[in-house]
Amino acid sequence: MPWPEDLATRYRNAGHWRGDVLSDLLREPAAGDPARTAVVTGDGRYSYGELDDRADRLAAGLADLGLEPGERVVVALPNDVDFVVVCVALFRLGAVPVLGLVAHRRAELSYLVRSSGAVALVAPDAHHGFDHRALAGEVAAESPTLRHVLIAGNAGGFTALADVTAPPRTLPPPEPDEVAFFLLSGGTTGKPKLIPRTHDDYSYQLRATAEAMRFGSGSTYLAALPAGHNAALGCPGVLGALRAGGTVVLAGSPSPDEVFPLIAAEKPGLTTVMPAVLSLWLDTAPLFDVDTSGLVIEVGGAMLPPETAERVRTELGATLTHWFGMAEGFLSFTRLDDPVERADTSQGTPMSPDDEIRIVDDEDLAVPDGETGQLLVRGPCVLRGYYDVPSHNAEVFTADGFLRTGDLVRRAPDGAITVTGRVKHTINRGGEKISGDELETELAAHPAVRSVAVVPVPDPAFGEKTCAVVVPDGDPPTLAGLRAFLADRGVAGFKHPDRLRVVTSLPYTAVGKVDRRALAADATPEG
Ligand code: OOB
Secondary structure (H helix, E strand, O other): OOOOHHHHHHHHHOOOOOOOOHHHOOHHHHHHOOOOEEEEOOOOEEEHHHHHHHHHHHHHHHHHOOOOOOOEEEEOOOOOHHHHHHHHHHHHHOOEEEEOOOOOOHHHHHHHHHHHOOOEEEEEOEEOOEEHHHHHHHHHHOOOOOOEEEEEOOOOOOEEHHHOOOOOOOOOOOOOOOEEEEEEOOOOOOOOOEEEEEHHHHHHHHHHHHHHOOOOOOOEEEEOOOOOOHHHHHOOHHHHHHHOOOEEEEOOOOOHHHHHHHHHHHOOOEEEEOHHHHHHHHHHHHHHOOOOOOOEEEEEOOOOOHHHHHHHHHHHOOEEEEEEEOOOOOEEEOOOOOOHHHHHHOOOEEOOOOOEEEEEOOOOOEOOOOOOEEEEEEOOOOOOOOOOOHHHHHHHEOOOOOEEEEEEEEEOOOOOEEEEEEOOOEEEEOOEEEEHHHHHHHHHOOOOEEEEEEEEEEEOOOEEEEEEEEEEOOOOOOHHHHHHHHHHOOOOHHHOOOEEEEOOOOOEOOOOOEOHHHHHHHOOOOO
């Protein structure tokens, strides 16, 4: 779904889209200063020269395996150097990464393969004690399009990523307006959808966010969130840091005992967190006694209590920028020089001067500044359609190409946007988005569930947790039973409900839909 020509021309003339391609990542620093550190992990340090060469060799090796430009490859790797090498190699080949999470299980990975028509899957051998090789085998068994399973580490019966190598050769570069990779949507209705991001649009996002965060070749970015998520990938994140010729520190998890030693050792100037993780960092920081005063912390993804924002300054001595972002491409954030009140209570202004926003009521009519309405967005990074779901696209895009975000916001007279809620059926569990429709469908398959509604419940640490409200069929199910059932169905653990409420009937609205608002209003932290 390309942008219409008039808008594409506008974005090019404005200098947003400059014809950059992500296959060029690593190239310039590797040529100019090959020994410079590109990536640091818990296990090692990797130079631009080394990673550039590894990406070239992997791209050639993948071409020898028969992988063609345009073919999709599901990548579900942890924050490790392989993530960077695999992504850049696929960009160079013109193959299209579909970025999953290492937390994904059979249900999610098979869905990603199926919905993208992927021909290959890249996974680790094991991670945090979980056998991803066995998981890859299960996915392969139910994915007829999959020709290759590539394993980082000990490959068992599959192909080892390290063995996919061939002498570097010149490959035709991708076109700037082609899809560079797919991100996964947090969902509005139904299952999460695939979001195409082009070389031009993502390069603009990487450049503009790096400039706004004053991130340059001497800067270090700490990736504490999963690198496959837009927040840590490209705001400016892992790819933006590499594009700028800076250093990326990849933390295996956002856990304080992993992150604080890395901050002490590598002194990153920029990182991204979600509010739940930030609270954990704040609570545990005194135990580590690390100097965090040089750190700019981008916080977004879920509601940030103003008290938490305040603690970033008083307890960490760090600088806070507050972000509203979505994988769909719209970003709004407070700038480094904004007054602190703005950073505490709003998500600032859109990234691009050519981002267009509308805030509308139920009739799609614009609401005045200061009043709450649904946010509609269009712009040089905002997708024009999810992949291969025309009827869904017809619902969530206006005729003139604005995306209905499903988020409720208000705009102050100075243009700053504040998120106040949402109309979409998702649970925002510490920043991890769970599609209510998807989870209800999975739970409804349980034999003891007659009907089910999934609603958020307030949680002091996560902001929201997930409550399943169940009308039983016979003996009511238990929470543990439902969770085990979902695990058996291969549903990722973060989607399993945290609470269960058993009821005799669900409330319905006048038009006969489950009244989730009433259920959510009844919900207490205890469930
Ligand atoms: C980020 O991206 P996604 O795609 O995982 O989630 C997008 C959704 C938004 O539609 C909104 O519902 C929610 O996450 N959200 C917020 C928020 N920022 C995002 N809700 C309340 N307050 C905020 N500040 O979450 C994401 C992508 C890039 C940068 C930062 C976050």
